[in-house]
Amino acid sequence: KSIFLCAVNYGKQDLITFYTDPLNRYTVILYGYIASFDLLEAELRQSGVKPETDLMALILQAYKVSTPDFVDYLRGNFSLVIADSVNGNVYLAKDHFGSCPLYYSDRMRNGVRFFGSNIPAMAEHPDFEKEFNPEPLAYYLSLEYNPMPESFWRKVYSLRPGHWALITDDEVREEAYFKASFTPDERSxxxxxxxxxxxxxxxxxxxxxxxxxxxxxxxxxxxxxxxxLAQPEDIFSIGYEGYTGIFNEAEQARSLADTHGMKFHSASVSGREYLDALLHTQQKLNEANGNLSTVALCLLGKLVDERVSCILTGDGADEFFGGYDSYLGLSRKKQLYKGIVPASMRSFISSRIKSDIPYYSRASSIKHCGMKASQYFFGTNQIVNPAIVDHLLKEEYMPEKSLEEYFAAFYQEHAAEDELTQKMLLDINFILPGDMCVKQDRMANAYNLQLRTPLLNKSVFETARTIPSHLRVSDSESKIPFRQAAGQVLDQKWIHHRKLGFPVPFRYYLQDKTIAQPLYDILRDPLTERFFRRETIDRYLDEHMEQARGRHTELYLIVAFMLWYKENFTDWS
Structure with a gap:
């Protein structure tokens, strides 16, 4: 019943805290940051136990005298491992919203079971059975991440957010200690x-x-x-050479820094620098990620260097308070359309609109007006329609379940909720831990930085969950109460800024033959044909280069996946 402890990082080891009890029976491994534990101390006192003064000793104490749900009383961004050398049991836990990675495996060679934050590090062990799992690939092409518990590495699973797992000699028992839900009240x-x-x-x-x-x-x-609110000494942003507006958020960031007397550092990135970083970003990830801003975060981590030891971000507000455009109420034209056209006719019109159209387009919006959310909304980050995936991916890699079928259980569980709440809960449970937190954590970790996300705090969510749907968003503005709250410390011009999130001019980089040749080489590599249809790749690249239709999203997803696959499952030579 041998178990191999693996909690290796790309960054410094001090991003992980180790603790062993005086009898050398238990080892506690904490990855991430615990912001407060006073609730846990109070719970122990209420049970008649005097809390330990050291955090790591306190965690072990709670594990021994309390229930496995004790992590519900911790606040922070963390994953946790407690190993018992006497009986061989291992306890794993992830924070409420899955800020930090934590994986575990089935038994592999010689009965060894692996667990930790870094799968490629596990794969270096001789008992690790290294096998690619193609099942999530179609979902990745639509969503830019893997939404399944089993990773792209066969028999390796991601612990879900708000869950703990107890690994014994006989089984892996995984249970939820927290589930996000909304309970609106009637306050103003x-x-x-x-x-x-x-x-x-x-x-x-x-x-x-x-x-x-x-x-x-x-x-x-x-x-x-x-x-x-934090008033850090140093703040960091990014922009792209030759671009202004949405492709250069550093312009607005600098004005805030100047107003509040903070040191401002900005990376002005050229197209060549971005593509060079792209070629080396996927190696820092446990699984392939198709989010363009992942590379931007990698470049930001490089900019930070040794200036600070931890980085604060604003992640979590969009999911908790309703910040994405996909949450907004219907536009007036859509409202008029839905008011005039009967539901049966809208459904018929929807069925006549082709499926292989850009997900965010006027035709797609009309199509969605005749559908339930469960038929088309599989996360805010859905960027490619499943019908387009059918054209791209070879038939042998298509999954048994469509996206609609895969998320059917979620929609059935939340059938009583209104459409806005359904969308927000789906993003909280899938997009947030599977994509948003992953890209932030891995890119910070790659540069020895500890990521801290104060909005991804259960205390913040407990406030957000009380806001009624009609107050969260309007036809044209998102997260209304949050913006009003921010208005108490920010200028009015800031609270109405449109959400961007470090957008990248990749569409134009891909058309620049002077810098994009390495990407063309990847797209034309015979290995790419193992998974993707050659005729579709060539057609999409031609359409994009001739500016007949923007295909940069689909092509980026292929490039990002192949870079990750080659790094982990083939020899580069």
């Missing part, structure tokens, strides 16, 4: 905004009580709110 918008401001202020304070912190600052209200 102003009352909600006041509470949000207070709880966010308290959460940010608990995340900066030690260490030298910096902050990533985009042009949005989330990161600006956190930054102004």
């Amino acid at each position: 918008l102003a009352e909600h905004a006041e509470e949000i401001c207070q709880v966010v202020r308290e959460s940010v304070g608990s995340y900066i009580k030690d260490d030298k912190a910096g902050a990533y600052l985009s042009g949005g209200v989330d990161s600006a709110f956190v930054t102004v």
Whole structure:
């Protein structure tokens, strides 16, 4: 019943905290950051137990005297491992929203079971059975990440957010200690905004009580709110040479830094620099990720270098408070359309519109007006329609379940919720831990930085969950109460900034033959044909180069996947 402990990082080892009890029976491994544990101390006192003063000793104490759900009383961004050398049991836990990676495996060679934050490091062990799992590939092409518990590495699973697992000689028992849900109350918008401001202020304070912190600052209200409350000495942003507006959020970030007297650092990235970074970003990931901003975060990590030891971000506000455009109420034209055209006719019109159209297009919006959310919404980050995936991916790699069938269980569980709440809960349970947190954590870790996300705090969510749907968003504005709360510390021009999130001009980089040749080589590599249809790749590349139709999204997903696959499952030579 041998178990191999693997908690290796790309960064410094001090990003992980180790603790062993005086009898050398238990080993506790903490990855990430615990912002507060006073609730756990109170729970132990209520049980008649005097809490340990050291955090790691306190965690072990709670594990021994309490239930496995004790992690519900911790606040922070963390994954946790407790190994018992006497009976061989291993306890794993992830924070409420899955901020930090944690994987475990089935038994492999010689009965060894692996667990840790870094799968490629596990794969270096001689008992690790290295096998590619193609099942998530079609889902990745639509969503830019793998939504399944089993990873792209066969027999290796991601522990779900808000869950703990107990690994014994006989089984792996995984259970939820927390499930996100919304319970709206009848308070006014102003009352909600006041509470949000207070709880966010308290959460940010608990995340900066030690260490030298910096902050990533985009042009949005989330990161600006956190930054102004935290008042870090250094803030960091990114822009792209030759581009302004949405492709250069550093312009807005600099104005905030100047207003509040912070040191501002910005990376001005050329197309060649971005593509060079792209070629080396996937090797830092446990699984393939097709989000363009992952490379931007990698470049930001390089910019930070040794200036600070931890980085604050504004992640979590969009999912908790309703910040994405996909959450917004229907536009007036859509409202008129739905008011005039009967549901049966809208459904018929929807059925007549082709499926292989860009996901975010006018035709797609009309199509969705005749559908339920469960038929088309599989996450805010869905960027490629499943019908397009059918053209791209070879038939032998198509999954047994369509996206609609895969997420059917989720929609059935939340059938009583309104459409906005369904969408937000889907993103909280899938997109947030599977994509958003992954790209932030891995890219920070690659440059020895500890990532801290004070909005991804259960205390903040407990406030967000009380806001009724009609107050969260309007036809044209997202996360309304959150913006009003931020208005107590930010200028009015900031609180209405449109969400961007470090957008990248990759569409234009791919058309530039002077810098994009390495990407063309990957797309034309015979190995790429193992998974993808050659005729479709060539047609999409021609359409994009001739500016007949933007195909950069689909082509980027292929490039990112092949870079990751080659890094982990083939010899580069």
